[in-house]
Amino acid sequence: MSAALLAGRRRLARTIPRKYVPVLVTAGLFAAMFVAGGVRYRGFADGQVVLNVFVDNAFLLVVAVGMTFVILTGGIDLSVGSVVALSTMISATLLTGHGWPAPAVIALVLAVGAALGLAMGAIIHYFEIQPFIVTLAGMFLARGLCYTIGTESISITDPAFTALAQTKIRLGGGLWISPSVVVALVVVAVAAYVLHYTRLGRDVYAVGGSEQSALLMGLPVARTKIAVYTVSGFCSALGGVLLSFYMLSGYGLHAVGMELDAIAAVVIGGTLLTGGSGYLLGTVLGVLVLGLIQTIISFEGTLSSWWTKIFIGLLLFAFILLQRLIGARRR
């Protein structure tokens, strides 16, 4: 029987390129979790449950998109959570304290995030310092800057922000999403296009595959590496704006540890931490899996929310082992 199983697996391996396996595993996991939830809990098997996962995690999705770019080059960005917090803080203080108009605030916040990313990318590339250390410094810096603005939570009362926070886009059949979800999905679509149909995107994969080779092939390695951290900084700032919509407040303790959630989502989505292999669709699925775990735990009712962390931890172990196995067989 095992021989038949093996032959079946080989047949499967022939029809599905190995590079898609991690994404398919994540997709299968998501489907299995959804079905299991539907069987176990009343009212779980509802389209709105999935949409709520999107609504509650739109900001994480945007941040994880930026993280995907960075990890695809073989780097890491630990500063994203702090940049998210800084973005909510800048938004809140300018809107509430200084009465700036919402579009100007959003533009400034996005510029600040991108500039921070650009600076970190430049340091990483030109001084040849480990991304881990540089973005760790960026993480402390951005988090610290939050407290120079204020140590208390600042609530946002700007009409444009509150309107965006409360708007429900009806999809018919009682289903709805928030404007943030639309923003997040547009970001995913644009990012996927960039990764697969532009030179920048392909250079990202090439640098992740072998930086040395990319250099010798005459690819703009410096520009690519700096660009991914800029993209990540920009995405973090945008994630911060979306989080401001969601929370309607700015606070230095927002998004503590979000960088780890983002990294977890990217890894569960099948992107190799060593770079060069992975898909944005995987990242989307990774965020959905994380969100669905939270949903299941809230449906369960009796479990503490810390169980979320335990499940995420176990999943990460499983996926890292899976990547290892796939990588080992490739060799």
Added chain:
Amino acid sequence: MTAPRPILRMSGIGKEFPGVKALDGVDFRLLPGEVHALMGENGAGKSTLIKVLTGVHGVDAGEIELDGRPVAFSGPLAAQQAGISTVYQEVNLCPNLSVAENVFIGREPRRLGRIRWKEVRRRAAELLAGLDLDIDVTLPLSSYSLAVQQMVAIARAVAVEARVLILDEPTSSLDTGEVAQLFRVMRRLKEQGIAILFVSHFLDQIYEISDRMTILRNGRLVGEYPTAELSQVELVAKMIGRELADLEELEGRPPARGGEPLVEARELGRAGAIEPFTLTIREGEVVGLAGLLGSGRTELARLLFGADHAGTGSVAVAGRPAGLRTPRAAMGHGIAFCSENRRAEGLVPDLTVRENLILALQAARGWTRPLSRRKQDELVARYVSALNIRPADPEQLVKNLSGGNQQKVLLARWLILEPRLLILDEPTRGIDVGAKAEIQRLVAELSDGGMAVLYISAELEEVLRLSHKVGVLRDRRLVAELENDSGLTTEVLMETIASGARS
């Protein structure tokens, strides 16, 4: 005969690295439609000249003219755009990307910034078909053999309007058939008027393919010669700056040995790596391993060194069963392994020659018993001169040494430990004739001194010259064990490799 105008002319090139004068007043010219061999021992300055030409390093003196105009490239990209493409010894492509993408990345056909994937695939397939390579261009590069990857690298190099193609030791990991295919491609490119700069350590290949050659020694120009007018012996003499006589010394066969069995492997094997084999290595005996790339030579060696776990069988060292579960255990039994991957495994580039040499010995002694500086200097001086490591400066950083000299440093590090069995995996690959002869002589001396050597090499002549006994591998199986008697020739060996048995 009027010579055509050179496409490339380098004159008076000088380049200095900290403590090393890599190039000194070197002239070089390349004519369109020729294959030009750049010859020299390791450390003669071949790689540096290529790197200076392609803008990896700046020049300290002299100038470069391309097509009559002075140029100074800021990097490989600029050189490539000017029509100078390079294919390196190690395939410098991205294994995670598809074949088609590797050919075109950086200059994909686009419409409004959007990459036209169909066009990329179609043109890549066309280009590779032009090089007699019919493969699925959508698969990742890593799914193909090194030879195919090399061809893809060449396809990439000529996909731009290349006028000068630099091939830096492209053949060192290819088998005979693959080399022939590469040469077909090179001849075709030559007909198209592309100037090819070719670097290889295989003299036969140089004579087969090249039209002219430029010889370097110790960073200086020796001369430029038409290949047809220079015999191999003259060439070697010019490269190493001395007569061949001392290279011929080793021509005879080594006398047979009757030492005690040192390492006995019984039915040792590992699923997927090598079928169970039985092999006895005696004291003072050189056992050669012959076989094609991927026939299991390295796998066999790794099992003996404990680098991989054996699935079956047992090993006895000096008559007593030994569990060689880890390299550390193997080292404890006096087994040393000099791997073929010298750059990735072994040397610490930022330490000096002395520090690299002492590393293994110090580790074996334990850090609580440091070697005195005097003892270190003594040992290092002995091995630097015994192996003729150049420059003979123990305080030079290893990264400033050429490939062949780095190999000698690695070898010396193991020799300092005075192992009983030394496993050498392709110790002479990518090394020039002079250094090769030195290493071969050293192996012979070591075995005279009672050390057992397991010698892995793709070059059958070398295996025959050194070994008392030759193990032949084929398809991950030890198919024959031949005494090196008068009846054993390279033809017999080749036949054995091909057929799997001595006829």
